[in-house]
Amino acid sequence: MRVSFTVNGTPVQADDVWPGESLLYVLRERLGLPGSKNACEQGECGSCTVYLDGVTACACLVAAGQAEGREVGTVEGLHAGGEPDDLHPVQQAYLDAGAVQCGFCTPGLLVATHDLLARTPRPSDPEIREALAGNICRCTGYEKILDAVRLAAQRMGE
Numbered sequence: 645m646r647v648s649f650t651v652n653g654t655p656v657q658a659d660d661v662w663p664g665e666s667l668l669y670v671l672r673e674r675l676g677l678p679g680s681k682n683a684c685e686q687g688e689c690g691s692c693t694v695y696l697d698g699v700t701a702c703a704c705l706v707a708a709g710q711a712e713g714r715e716v717g718t719v720e721g722l723h724a725g726g727e728p729d730d731l732h733p734v735q736q737a738y739l740d741a742g743a744v745q746c747g748f749c750t751p752g753l754l755v756a757t758h759d760l761l762a763r764t765p766r767p768s769d770p771e772i773r774e775a776l777a778g779n780i781c782r783c784t785g786y787e788k789i790l791d792a793v794r795l796a797a798q799r800m801g802e
């Protein structure tokens with residue numbers, strides 16, 4: 645089947661999509677957008693977090709057909725300006741706080757953090773922990789991730 649939707653503001657379509665295929669597979673393997681990571685494919689790790697009509701979702705749990713006609717936002721769309729190298733303040737804060745090690749969890753955390761700060765510009769630590777509870781990191785021990793979110797919140801509030 646053909647699936648048509650919008651990714652980061654650009655209309656896209658994918659052909660020959662199998663009905664059981666996930667949105668994550670279509671993004672990564674058919675549309676050339678490998679930013680969203682596939683770490684568990686079971687909705688457990690959050691590495692595939694994307695926006696679906698403005699609400700975060702695990703792309704591995706969304707059937708591609710469910711994206712028909714909808715707006716998808718991926719980590720590739722988070723950059724600040726017209727160029728991919730223009731990092732969003734959330735991305736820059738993760739780098740500056742040393743919150744990126746292997747990086748596998750990072751795209752999902754960036755989207756989840758972006759979402760949190762859009763809803764709650766000055767989150768408390770418990771609010772940060774709750775917002776990121778669905779995003780598993782095996783490397784950092786989470787302290788630097790908390791630092792990154794605090795730093796991003798501070799910079800974005802200036």
Ligand code: FES
Binds near residue numbers: 682685688702704
């Ligand atoms: S790959 Fe989707 S939640 Fe882990």
Ligand code: FES
Binds near residue numbers: 745
């Ligand atoms: S940096 Fe490796 S899983 Fe988070």
